[in-house]
Amino acid sequence: MSQSTMTKPGVVSRKIPPVRGGHFLLGSMPDIQRGPLDFFMSTARQYGDFVRFRFFLWDAYLVSDPASIKHVLQENNRNYNKQHVDYQMLKPLVGEGLLTSDGSEWLSQRRLIQPAFHKQRIQGFATVMTTAAEEMLDRWQRRVDPTQPLDITSEMMRITLSIAGKTLFSQDIRAEAGTVSKAFTILSEDISTRLRSPFAIPLSIPTPRNRRFHAAKQMLDEVVDEIILSRRQELASGSTAHSNDLLTMLLTARDEDTGEGMDDALVRDEVSTLLLAGHETTANTLSWTWYLLSENPAIRQRLQRELKDVLGGRMPTMDDLPDLSYTRKVIQEAMRLYPPAWIVSRKAVQEDEIGGYHIPANAVIEMCTYVVHRHPKYWENPDIFDPERFDPERSAARPAFAYFPFGGGPRLCIGRDFAMIEAQLLLAAVASRFSLELKPGHPVEPEPYVTLRPRYGLPMYLSRI
Template structure:
């Protein structure tokens, strides 16, 4: 193999800080711009370190699917996500991660997940009872309340609206007040990046304590009564792998991970789908026609989803444009040879769903919201790694089937009654945190369906 220069091409940035500020302040625009200028493998200097950005499907396949054991997740190395989630599936690594995944996997078997469908639909109908035609709602908070309620019921058999509001506020605090540090940077200046105020640190700590107290107390209560309540927590308490069961701390970490990722992914997916449908009335009309034909005005069931292919295409396209995970980081644990470049162990690789999902050379018209591109009859021939909204390989999101079912059932329920419209002159901007949130929420008007 021909040996290239030491590093791929890329922007050098400013003295000392390199590309720190655009990388931190506007990562979506920055990553898109460097791919357009430098190509699909780009070296980005940040302070005294380099990260390697891989944008094409071949790099996604290499890191996530073909050589996953040559890398470790950078989330396992530290940072605020690990402070909140502990050694959950998002933040653990190696043999421990594989064992934990085996123990958690039965909680997400299809038969188990299907049992949650009625809860999802019933709680959505309860939400609709509180909505009124023509009123304005802040959809992000509405969807957070609904999806968190669903998670708490299916995971803990808890349905306390006051508790839901408390936990929702705590999650928002943790996400909004977390310092924006790159914990994988090295050197004396690294700790200065994303430094927060004392007040922000206190709010972050208080929010984390609220969440931790809720989960830990519930585990203790459930250990005491020893009753299988048919929820995910009961499955985790009973799980064992070759005679080894989960400790309270391990259950706490997995439950916190599933609770955080479960409602956060669903609420954002719903918001962005409402946003896209509001901008594309013909897509909504086609989707509504399918819903009316199949459901004839009744609430959807799990069995109905197989008869709603256009609904599935809408969600696939929504996840392409606004992927739940917008970037994935891996650190090489051995020397890597890729496209003639030799990267030493310790190199950080970043894979960008946001960029790969919007590359014209892969999608033709990536900025168009076109659900028909997912029609199997004339679907584009997509190489593996071109579409990875939930990651890929052995670390693909374990809750993906839960999320796929939930968002489709909720949409099928809501869109038969309301067609949410964006409040005029509202500037909707994605905020890249762990997921893509609407930066200032999403204010929508509830237009009744005739």
């Protein structure tokens, strides 16, 4: 395996990595537009773990070596930021929130939000999660025509959005869940298209596509603004009903130097970021999990045996999770094959040396989770769904950054524990009551938007266990 070295004055290495050729003007842009996942997978297979390519005018490096990824995200993370086009293009969706901010601004936001995600606090959310699951299961039972398939992706989006609203902001947004999910989908699709083309028409020009984008953003902003206004009015009245939730933390935070609070625009950015990250990633993880279980009935049966042995037909609780080890492995393996955060990007502040290769200042480093999670050097039969990969004896020798569904280093996903607990509880609640089968003949293809979604949805038939 290649070795990484820290940045130091006067980097001497000038070793150049393999270069993937492309169009004389556009570079690899046409290939990426045709299919980002295919592009990154084929590039890594053909050229190796460290490859330079060009996207229009910008040089970028595809890095698939865990040691080099660790160098960028953890060991020398101060030399790599998010100030490049991938994250700048997200700002029309989530503004200056935790996902897109950098430096001291990011650090202050992280410190403010971190207490809401302490493990003890998250454990208190378990009842909210299982109550939402019970309500969803009851609704499934009462369906007018149970012979029709159910779009499981939409169902997972709906329940995780409801949970995010209730746990983080003490808001019942079930009535708005459809509106918010639709808005996020439109915005994510548009931004993903723009990320693949430097020639996209600016949002300021009122084309039909741009008007659709702005209408979706307005729908989202109206929901978020109402949440913020309602809480400001509650706080102004002297109420302490929700004094400890994340929304109140955001609204009552004060700058240490000026004493000023956050303006509504920044609060909106944070709420939008956390609503997006707090529901879409887990919803996609669960959607892919249901698909994989449908395709692998023996694994589904083993999962259901564990759930029957541990739960005996009741709803899961936090106390059950240590005994649901196979349930956790099923989630981990689903995130290996279909990581919601399918790519992580950084920009070099100063020149560096990674794995013996020279990296110039301002170079973009692309670390494709989807590629690394299917790397045959670290995963035997990488395309096969095998939860037992995560048995301790099989995981012990695996490099840490051969698996990084939540990123790594100081910018490790703030909601990692929240997401894992939520995914395990929802999987256990549903799989102990229902088996889900994909509609025969339905095409399944991962679509790399902001997160990795099933392109055509996942219509599934439900059968009661």
